[in-house]
Each structure stands twice: as structure tokens, then as C-alpha cells.
Amino acid sequence: xxxxxxxxxxxxxxxxxxxxxxxxxxxxxxxxxxxxxxxxxxxxxxxxxxxxxxxxxxxxxxxxxxxxxxxxxxxxxxxxxxxxxxxxxxxxxxxxxxxxxxxxxxxxxxxxxxxxxxxxxxxxxxxxxxxxxxxxxxxxxxxxxxxx
Amino acid sequence: xxxxxxxxxxxxxxxxxxxxxxxxxxxxxxxxxxxxxxxxxxxxxxxxxxxxxxxxxxxxxxxxxxxxxxxxxxxxxxxxxxxxxxxxx
Numbered sequence: 001x002x003x004x005x006x007x008x009x010x011x012x013x014x015x016x017x018x019x020x021x022x023x024x025x026x027x028x029x030x031x032x033x034x035x036x037x038x039x040x041x042x043x044x045x046x047x048x049x050x051x052x053x054x055x056x057x058x059x060x061x062x063x064x065x066x067x068x069x070x071x072x073x074x075x076x077x078x079x080x081x082x083x084x085x086x087x088x089x090x091x092x093x094x095x096x097x098x099x100x101x102x103x104x105x106x107x108x109x110x111x112x113x114x115x116x117x118x119x120x121x122x123x124x125x126x127x128x129x130x131x132x133x134x135x136x137x138x139x140x141x142x143x144x145x146x147x148x
Numbered sequence: 149x150x151x152x153x154x155x156x157x158x159x160x161x162x163x164x165x166x167x168x169x170x171x172x173x174x175x176x177x178x179x180x181x182x183x184x185x186x187x188x189x190x191x192x193x194x195x196x197x198x199x200x201x202x203x204x205x206x207x208x209x210x211x212x213x214x215x216x217x218x219x220x221x222x223x224x225x226x227x228x229x230x231x232x233x234x235x236x237x
Contacts, residue, residue: 052156052187053204058164058222066160068186092203095218105159112184115163122223123168 003117004076004104006144010034011137014084018075020054021046024065027081027102033054036077036104045070045102057097062128063089064118066103077104080140082132098132109146121145149180149236152196152214159196164222165200172228178212178236198229198235 011031017023025129028042044067049056076087090138101118105111119128121144134140151169155162169182174179182200185192187208193199199214206216215235221227 013225030170048156052208055155055161055202055204058161058202059224060221062223064164068157068159070180103160108159111159112163112167115160116167119164119167119171119223123225 002021002077002080003121003145004036006078006141007034008137010036011140012019012081013134013137013140014081015081016084017081017087020063020087020089021041021050021086023083023097023100024049024063024102027065027079027100030081031077031102031104034077034079035074036075036079038072038074039106040066042070042102044068044070049089054091054095056121057089057094059095059122059128060094061086061098061132062094062122063097063100063144064103065100067106069105069108073106075106076106076111077100078102078114078118080131080144082134082140099128117145149178149198150173150196151180151182151200152193152197153182153184154190154193155184156205158184158189161202161222162186165219166185168222168225168228169200169232172225172232174226176229176233180182182205198232205214218230
């Protein structure tokens with residue numbers, strides 16, 4: 001499975017979020033708009049962080065919010081929200097976060113190819129800053145490899 | 149050699165660790181099987197030699213014979229290379 005497509009609805013630029021929960025919810029909203037998840041998936045993503053801590057902040061400035069495959073997932077999907085003002089997740093090294101990705105995966109077994117694509121994009125250490133500075137949805141799609 | 153990447157969901161972050169660890173191990177010419185698992189499947193990590201994870205999970209992983217490596221930046225293959233080399237080399 002390649003990286004899930006990034007339709008315009010899955011992207012929000014320079015969003016305003018008061019805290020990390022609001023930021024994750026915005027990304028969840030985008031998964032809903034893209035048809036990949038129900039609104040309850042955002043609750044699941046937030047619950048994962050409440051339960052396990054801010055481990056989803058996997059690189060400086062970047063959170064990869066996700067929950068387990070479940071009934072809240074309607075299809076494989078990726079959403080990207082960039083924040084006008086970064087928020088803290090409470091991570092010891094990688095705060096503050098200005099780019100929130102939300103990943104919805106139908107079945108765990110099939111997700112590694114998609115994740116490998118994500119690694120291809122973000123192993124370039126400039127990608128997160130470029131996303132944070134993106135001014136248009138098309139900019140984001142271009143950085144993510146034109147997967148729209 | 150068995151290496152396990154652990155995160156809360158078993159997708160996403162541990163998947164990225166798996167993918168990048170495999171890339172680094174290939175470059176280091178080390179033959180290893182890397183599996184992404186979630187915290188509720190910790191028994192899958194019992195016979196692992198190395199566990200890759202983030203700081204939040206170290207306590208939950210608890211006592212283990214494996215070398216637990218904490219990764220800060222999952223996309224930084226230099227960090228992975230240094231830490232895997234130190235553990236395996």
C-alpha cells in the first residue's frame with residue numbers, strides 16, 4: 001500500500017489550536033473530511049496520548065497522531081495540519097510541534113509500505129520545516145511527494 | 149538477530165522505527181529481523197536482543213534481557229546508526 005492520497009480536504013494550513021488536544025482534533029477532523037475516519041477516531045488518537053504520553057512527537061516539531069485500527073477507521077488516510085502557533089505536547093526533546101500528521105490505517109499488516117513512504121519524505125531533515133512554512137495546500141502536497 | 153520496535157499502537161511510530169532501522173542495519177551490513185509491535189504484545193519482544201522505542205515506554209517494557217534503545221528523532225537515521233552501532237558493534 002502506498003502512502004494514502006492527500007486530497008485538499010486532508011490538509012489545513014496555519015490552523016489555530018489552543019493546545020495539543022485541539023491540534024490532534026483538527027487533524028482528526030481532516031481525516032473525517034477526507035472520508036478516512038469517523039469523528040470518534042480523534043478521541044482515540046487523543047486517548048492514546050493521554051494513556052501513553054507524547055510519544056507521537058517522533059521528531060522535532062512533528063507529531064504523528066494515530067490510533068489502532070478499529071471501527072472508527074473507514075479507510076486508509078493521512079491528514080496534515082500545520083499550526084500558526086506551535087503547541088507543546090510535553091515531549092522532552094521534540095516540542096514545540098508545528099506540524100501534526102494524523103494516520104488512519106485499516107489493517108496493521110498493510111501499513112508498513114505507507115509508513116516507509118512517510119520515512120522517505122521525513123528522512124530529509126528539511127521536510128518538517130518546509131511543511132511548517134507551507135503557504136498553500138499545493139505546497140504541502142508537493143513536499144509530500146505529489147501523492148494527491 | 150531479532151529487533152523489536154515498540155509503540156502504543158503498533159502502527160505509525162513503531163512502523164517508522166522498523167523501516168528506518170532496517171535501512172540502517174542494511175547499511176551496517178547487519179542481518180536482523182525487525183518487528184513493529186504494540187505495548188499489549190510485549191511477549192513478542194521476549195526473545196528480542198534489541199528493543200527500539202521512545203522514552204515514554206521504557207517503564208512499561210520493564211525488565212528485559214534486551215538492550216533497550218530510546219530514540220528521540222525517529223527520522224534521524226544518524227541517531228539510529230550511532231545507537232544501533234553502539235549496541236551491536
